[in-house]
Amino acid sequence: MKKWLSIIFFFFYIIGHAQVSDQSEIKKGENIEDKIKKNFFLKAEVTKTSCYVGEPVMATFKAFSRLNASLRVVKRPALTGFSVLEMVDAYNNEPEVEIVAGKTFNTHLIRKVQLFPLQEGQFLLEPAEVESRIFLRNPNMVKYLTLQTPPISITVKALPLKNQPDSFSGAVGNFSVELQMKDRELHQYEPAIAKLVVLGTGNLPLITDPDITWPKGVEVSPPQVTEDVNKYIYPLSGTKIFEYHLETHDPGEYKISPVSFSFFDPAQQKYQTAFTREMKFTVKKGKKKINLAEKIINNPAEIPVQYYYFGAIVLAIIGWIVYQVIRSVRKK
Structure with missing residues (x-):
């Protein structure tokens, strides 16, 4: 057995x-x-x-x-x-x-x-x-x-030292780079997000954030880093995103100069440098106006108490009217 x-x-x-x-x-x-x-x-x-x-x-x-x-x-x-x-x-x-x-x-x-x-x-x-x-x-x-x-x-x-760009930080493969900013018109103290996106094939997990020259008057937090790669194919392909949170205090026109991203291309055995486009954005004076509906969705705790009282009164009146209508119908 x-x-x-x-x-x-x-x-x-x-x-x-x-x-x-x-x-x-x-x-x-x-x-x-x-x-x-x-x-x-x-x-x-x-x-x-x-x-x-x-x-x-x-x-x-x-x-x-x-x-x-x-x-x-x-x-x-x-x-x-x-x-x-x-x-x-x-x-x-x-x-x-x-x-x-x-x-x-x-x-x-x-x-x-x-x-x-x-x-x-x-x-x-x-x-x-x-x-x-x-x-x-x-x-x-x-x-x-x-x-x-x-x-x-x-x-x-070892990677060659000859013609190695100053901006090179270890990227090996074939890449392009983009700078993205959804909102280009901001108000003072309004938070904004800028994303630096590296796309291509190569050693994406080892890539670090490149140097970015931020405009004066812009406060920038350390980037949040995410990857979207296809590990099932060789060589590794996908994107790496560095997300920066920005805040500005002074109104005016701001400009982020093109960001350079250097990498070594082993297929061609030489260094290459990709650039982002120049990014411009405007900061207007004063805080951003938020309508009541948006305020309710984003932060209901900031709604004035009188609005709750007003809403309760309106509901009470509607309820009284409905009650009177039903009562009169039953009498008939």
Whole structure:
């Protein structure tokens, strides 16, 4: 009974689907070790083995099988020297089908990540390790294996100092930049929001806010930072938003000079600088007038008490009229 329960248990972890030819049967004259080696193995792949600091690299670790086998991930690879972004939501043991050298294999994803090198040097991606149980036929037997992916060495080059702009702060990829401000006509002490939006592909998580020359008389809070990225594609793509809260005390015309954002483009191996447009806004004298409806929505606590009294009286009068109408109808 225990034997059958064990078989049923491992059935749910099997790396073997109907569309993949099962090579578990040992034919006469076949070497068992060679059979397993050709039909069950691990692979580690990277998109490049030489890159610049900050340049994204994708690393994938997988198990490949054409055998009736189960596996358990013992160790996922350590990735020292990199900022790491996982490219999947969960590692759920769901196999996929891939073709290798004309043969169809079931694959099991061990880890898939985007790596952002933090410094120059030679870095080693440590092996992933799995334990497996392989069920063979003719003769019936179970083989136990522990497999590792081969270590991968990545050379990380320093970013060139030649022609490096003063505004460069570590962005690597291909980007554009926008400065957005919804309200361009303000009143004294009225809060406003300016957004600096960085769009593109590259090391978005490592990008810091660029220097902005704010007009005199404008108070600015430290930015709130948000990201909207697609982690499922390589290289990483999306936007990073720096939201600034502004407040002005003096009326007048204000101007935010174009903001420069420099980045290193590894595809062209050179620095580039993107600019925002000049942003102008006006501050009028006095506080902004707010109508009663807007005031009720935004801050009901500031409504004068007499308005509540007036409303209560109106409701009482309406109620008295309705009562008199109903009473007269009943008398008739």
